[in-house]
Amino acid sequence: MIDFARKSLLDNPYLPQQCRIVASTPQTDDTMLFRVRLEDDRLAESFSHMPGQFVQVTVMGSGECPISIASSPTRHGFIDLCIRKAGRVTDAFHNLGQNALFGLRGPYGNGYPVEVMEGNSLLIVAGGIGMAPLRSLLWYALDHRSRFKDVILMYGARDQEDFLFKGELLSLQGRDDVKTLLVVEKDPDNSWEGDVGFVTELFDDVDLDPETTYAAICGPPVMYKNVIDKLLDCGFSKGRILMSLERKMKCGIGKCMHCSVGFKYTCIDGPIFTYWDAINMREII
Amino acid sequence: MKIVKLPKNKTNDFIEHLQSFGEVHAPQKKGKKSCAFQPVTDPSKVLIGEEGFLRTILPLKKYFHKPVDTLLKFSPKTGFEDAYEEEGNKVIFGVHSCDIHAILSLDRVFSGKYVDTYYFRRRKKVAIIGISCVPDDLCYCQSMGTSFVEEGFDLFLSDVGDGYLVKVGTSLGDDMVSSAGDMMTGYGDSDINEYKRRINEFPSLFKTKVDEADLPAILDMEYKSEIWEEMGNRCFNCGICSMVCPTCFCFDVNDEVCLDGETGERKRCWDSCLFKSHAMVAGGHNFRESRADRFKHRFLHKHQAFMGDFGRPSCVGCGRCTQDCPADIHFVGMVKRIKDDITCVHSGEEEK
Numbered sequence: 001m002i003d004f005a006r007k008s009l010l011d012n013p014y015l016p017q018q019c020r021i022v023a024s025t026p027q028t029d030d031t032m033l034f035r036v037r038l039e040d041d042r043l044a045e046s047f048s049h050m051p052g053q054f055v056q057v058t059v060m061g062s063g064e065c066p067i068s069i070a071s072s073p074t075r076h077g078f079i080d081l082c083i084r085k086a087g088r089v090t091d092a093f094h095n096l097g098q099n100a101l102f103g104l105r106g107p108y109g110n111g112y113p114v115e116v117m118e119g120n121s122l123l124i125v126a127g128g129i130g131m132a133p134l135r136s137l138l139w140y141a142l143d144h145r146s147r148f149k150d151v152i153l154m155y156g157a158r159d160q161e162d163f164l165f166k167g168e169l170l171s172l173q174g175r176d177d178v179k180t181l182l183v184v185e186k187d188p189d190n191s192w193e194g195d196v197g198f199v200t201e202l203f204d205d206v207d208l209d210p211e212t213t214y215a216a217i218c219g220p221p222v223m224y225k226n227v228i229d230k231l232l233d234c235g236f237s238k239g240r241i242l243m244s245l246e247r248k249m250k251c252g253i254g255k256c257m258h259c260s261v262g263f264k265y266t267c268i269d270g271p272i273f274t275y276w277d278a279i280n281m282r283e284i285i
Numbered sequence: 286m287k288i289v290k291l292p293k294n295k296t297n298d299f300i301e302h303l304q305s306f307g308e309v310h311a312p313q314k315k316g317k318k319s320c321a322f323q324p325v326t327d328p329s330k331v332l333i334g335e336e337g338f339l340r341t342i343l344p345l346k347k348y349f350h351k352p353v354d355t356l357l358k359f360s361p362k363t364g365f366e367d368a369y370e371e372e373g374n375k376v377i378f379g380v381h382s383c384d385i386h387a388i389l390s391l392d393r394v395f396s397g398k399y400v401d402t403y404y405f406r407r408r409k410k411v412a413i414i415g416i417s418c419v420p421d422d423l424c425y426c427q428s429m430g431t432s433f434v435e436e437g438f439d440l441f442l443s444d445v446g447d448g449y450l451v452k453v454g455t456s457l458g459d460d461m462v463s464s465a466g467d468m469m470t471g472y473g474d475s476d477i478n479e480y481k482r483r484i485n486e487f488p489s490l491f492k493t494k495v496d497e498a499d500l501p502a503i504l505d506m507e508y509k510s511e512i513w514e515e516m517g518n519r520c521f522n523c524g525i526c527s528m529v530c531p532t533c534f535c536f537d538v539n540d541e542v543c544l545d546g547e548t549g550e551r552k553r554c555w556d557s558c559l560f561k562s563h564a565m566v567a568g569g570h571n572f573r574e575s576r577a578d579r580f581k582h583r584f585l586h587k588h589q590a591f592m593g594d595f596g597r598p599s600c601v602g603c604g605r606c607t608q609d610c611p612a613d614i615h616f617v618g619m620v621k622r623i624k625d626d627i628t629c630v631h632s633g634e635e636e637k
Binding site (some may be wrong): 012017090245251255261 | 365
C-alpha cells in the first residue's frame with residue numbers, strides 16, 4: 001500500500017522552472033547551440049546531471065519536448081542545448097531570441113554509466129546531430145582526463161554545412177591526449193582538409209582493445225548498424241557498446257508510455273542502453 | 286483483521302451513513318444496458334451485481350487519472366503554476382476485487398522514482414468499499430490471480446446470503462463501521478460456514494479460464510507469428526480497450542493556448558498505444574507504423590512487459606476489453622491461441 005503521508009507526494013515533477021537563454025551560437029542552417037541558465041540562482045548552481053541525460057523544454061504557446069544536454073556536468077552554472085528545428089516546439093525555440101525565458105524540467109534519464117566506464121578507454125562515435133549528447137560525455141572525459149585511458153572521438157557529418165561544434169572539435173586535433181578523427185561524407189568543393197568518407201572507415205586508423213574500452217554511439221539508425229558491426233568484429237562485448245536512443249518522451253518520468261520499447265521506458269531506463277539491452281528490446285532502432 | 290457483519294436489510298442505511306465520510310459513488314444504471322460509478326442520491330438505485338450489470342463502463346481510474354486533467358497554467362508574467370484543484374473526500378462503494386487489484390497496479394505505475402502528484406493527491410481523498418461478486422461469462426479474474434484482495438480497500442463486503450461479512454482494512458474503515466452503531470452486528474458459525482462454502486465454490490463458477498504460466502517466453506518465440514498481422518487487420522485501432530481497461534494508463538500531453546498566443550493550460554488526456562501517433566517522433570518517423578505492430582505492442586505490454594517491470598501481468602481479468610471491442614476480438618481467446626496452438630505458422634525462422 002502507498003504511504004499517503006509521504007512528503008514527496010507534494011513535489012510536482014511536471015512543473016517546469018523558468019530558464020533563460022544567455023547565448024546562442026549557430027551550428028548549421030537549422031541547428032543552434034543555446035547556452036541557458038535557470039532563473040533561480042540557487043537552482044542554477046545546484047543543477048547537476050550525468051552525461052547522456054536530457055531535459056524537457058517548454059516554449060509557452062507551443063508545447064514541450066525532450067532535448068539532450070550538450071554540456072558536461074564538469075562545467076557549472078549553465079546548460080548547453082543543441083537544438084535542431086524539427087517540429088513545432090523546436091521551431092518556436094529558435095524564434096525565442098536572446099535573453100528569452102522558457103520552461104525547463106529535469107534532468108531525466110539514466111545517462112552514461114561513467115563510474116563503470118572510468119579506468120577504461122573511451123571511444124566516442126557520433127554521426128550528425130548525435131554529437132550533441134556525446135559532447136557532454138566528451139568534455140566530461142577531457143575534464144577528468146586522468147580517469148580514462150585512451151580517449152578517441154570519431155565524428156562524421158554529411159558535409160561541412162552539417163558539421164556541429166566545428167571550431168571546438170577541430171581545435172581538439174591539436175591535443176595529444178585525445179585522438180580526434182573527423183570526416184565528412186561529401187566535400188563537393190574540396191575545401192575540407194580532413195578525410196572524406198563514413199565514420200565506419202575510421203576504424204582502420206585506430207587500435208582498439210575491446211577488453212578495456214567502452215564505445216558510446218549516437219547517430220542516425222543506419223550508422224548504429226554499421227558501427228555496431230565494426231565493434232563486434234573488433235571483439236567488443238555487447239555490454240561495452242552504449243547507445244543513446246530517441247523516442248517521443250512526453251512526461252520524461254516513466255508514466256505516459258509514449259517512449260516505451262518492450263518493457264523499458266526510454267526516459268527512465270534509458271536513453272542510454274547497452275547493445276545487449278537493445279538485442280532484448282525488439283523494435284529498438 | 287477486524288470483521289463485522291452488515292445484514293442486507295441495513296445496506297441502504299449504511300450507504301446513507303457513508304455520506305458523512307464523503308460523497309458516495311457507486312455503480313448505478315447509465316442508459317438502459319450499462320452501469321457506471323456515479324454519485325449516489327438514492328441508495329436503492331445502487332446496483333450490487335444485478336444480472337447484466339456486473340461491470341461498470343469505466344473502471345475506478347477515472348477518479349484518480351482523469352480522462353482529461355489540467356496539469357499546469359502558464360503565462361509569461363507568472364511562469365508555470367500547478368493547476369490542481371483540491372477535491373472533497375469521496376467514498377466509492379461496490380468495487381470488485383479485480384478493480385481493486387487494478388488500482389494497486391496503477392499505484393505502482395504512478396509511484397516509483399518519480400511520484401505522479403496529480404494521481405496521488407486524488408487517490409488519498411478516496412475511500413474504497415469493495416464487494417464480492419459472481420463472475421459472468423467474460424470474467425477471468427480467477428486465472429489472473431485477482432479474484433481476492435488482501436489490501437487496497439477500507440472495507441470489503443463478502444456476501445453470505447442474508448448479509449455481508451465486512452473486512453475492515455484501514456483505520457478509516459474502522460471509523461465507518463464503528464460509527465454505524467447497530468447497523469453492524471457480530472457474526473456466527475453459520476456465517477463462517479456460508480463464507481467458506483462460497484469461497485470453495487467460487488473457482489467452479491468461472492466459464493472463462495486461461496493459464497498465463499510461461500506466457501512471456503512464448504510471446505517472445507511468437508514475436509513473428511502470423512497472428513499479429515491477422516489481428517492487426519481485424520483491430521480498428523479505436524482504442525476502446527485502452528479506455529475501459531482498469532490498468533491502461535497511457536496519456537498524451539498538450540498545451541491549450543489562449544487567443545493571446547502565450548497564456549494557456551497544459552492538459553493531459555487518456556491515450557492509447559493503438560493510436561497511430563503514439564510512437565511517432567519529430568520528423569515523422571513512426572516506431573510502430575502498422576496496426577499489427579501496435580496491436581502486438583499493447584498485447585505484449587499487458588502480458589509480457591508489465592511482468593518484467595512489476596512481476597505480474599497488468600491484466601486483471603475484468604473482461605471489459607472483450608465486452609466492448611467493436612471488432613469482436615476476444616482477448617482471452619488470443620492468449621489461448623498463442624499458448625495452445627502448436628500448429629501456428631511463423632513467418633520466417635527466428636535468427637540466432
